[in-house]
Amino acid sequence: MERFEKGFFVGAATAAHQVEGNNIYSDAWAQEHMEHTNYLEPSGDSVDHYNHYEEDIKLLAEAGLNAYRFSIEWARIEPEEGKFDEKELEHYRQVIVCCKNNRVEPIVTLHHFTSPKWLISKGGWEADSVVEDFARYARFVMEHLGSELRYVCTINEANMGIQVAVIARRYMEQMKKGMDEQKKESMVQMGLNFEKMKADQRAAEAETLKIFGVNTAHCFCTPRSAHGDMLIMEAHKAARDVIHEICPEVKVGLTLSLHDIQAQSGGESNAEKEWAEEFTHYLPAIVDDDFLGVQNYTRMLMGPASSLPVPEGAETTQMDYEFYPQALGNVLRKVAKDFHGELLVTENGIATADDSRRIAFIEQAAEGVQTCIAEGLPIRGYIYWSLLDNFEWQKGYSMTFGLIAVDRSTQTRRPKPSLSVLGNYAAS
Ligand code: BGC
Secondary structure (H helix, E strand, O other): OOOOOOOOEEEEEOOHHHHOOOOOOEHHHHHHOOOOOOOOOOOOOOOOHHHHHHHHHHHHHHOOOOEEEEEOOHHHHOOEOOEOOHHHHHHHHHHHHHHHHOOOEEEEEEEOOOOEHHHHHOOHHHOOOHHHHHHHHHHHHHHHHHHHOOEEEEEOOOOHHHHHHHHHHHHHHHHHHOOOHHHHHOOOOOOOOHHHHHHHHHHHHHHHHHHHOOOOOOOOOOOOOHHHHHHHHHHHHHHHHHHHHHOOOOEEEOEEEOOEEEEOOOOHHHHHHHHHHHOHHHHHHHOOOOEEEEEEOOEEEEOOOOEOOOOOOOOEOOOOOEOOOOHHHHHHHHHHHHOOOEEEEEEEOOOOOOHHHHHHHHHHHHHHHHHHHHOOOOEEEEEEEOOEOOOOHHHHHHOOOOOEEEEOOOOEEEEOHHHHHHHOOOOO
């Protein structure tokens, strides 16, 4: 094992809704509590990171990690349209202070999947007004906290809605061919429940109208139209301009969910098309960004008609992804061909109950990153997903990605051996 150089971020990530608990003004909270919900369980108190952040950041720092990526929750900061909550802002200021007291770099994400419920009632991420609303929220946060930060991600996995739309389309096609449900879900890099979605569709639509006042809740991770995709890029650019205006020294980027797409015989043009959808078509919008957040979990094998199942006999994770840590290096090389700013691995990880496989995954992924650095790629950090076992969206608490386990009945933390293995990669 070789350590990274001084100044290289070795960290772990979380997202507010997945760890804080009681995100009651958010769209996800409303959906979790619907009678016809796609969520296996509600997030509830989650792992109560809202109250345990000091302990969690201390554990991260004591293990040697030097960066913590977390998200600021828009629904907490602006629970009602135009009404900003100073108390919540103060909470996040304290999280940043705590990072600094522990010599940990705070890397903030302004939007990680969840939005205020009021935004969805206005048409959500398909309404033109989202651009202005997001920029106004970004301005408020940056005016108050910006001077404390060096790296800000505007939007997490800006391409997620497009990926979900593609998967939903593919799902319908594969349903006809009789592929089993779990395999279909595993083609997107987040926890989804397509089977439940399908079964509950009609009743869910009626309930959505009652709860959100609109027929379709255009949340961040619902299938997105081309117009919605364009709006996300506009929202990103507007927020980037605001951040640069208020804090010219802060580095700004967004993050993308990227598969290592490997063409199998006859699948070459399909693979190219998929990569363009996932990455290349965003280039005009991100060309002026300071960095790109790369998020990768596995590879995708592409055949002549569509993506192919995980090869027979291959090791798989709890998410049913193929265990394939080499994917990260491949993706970094691929994006570096077209994106010339800094690269930050903002997520990479594995859901497994066997921590020795997590260690193996981290070791192989880190080796891939080190090879890319040796080849001259401008990679600034490796941030593992996730610091804590947490709420994996529609799949609830069943997926264990964390470097730290949490007994949610007592909120007791138990660091896994992988936490210090990762910490040992940071320069001492
Ligand atoms: C998301 C996380 C999620 C992780 C694992 C990424 O898509 O940013 O919120 O928990 O993947 O599925």
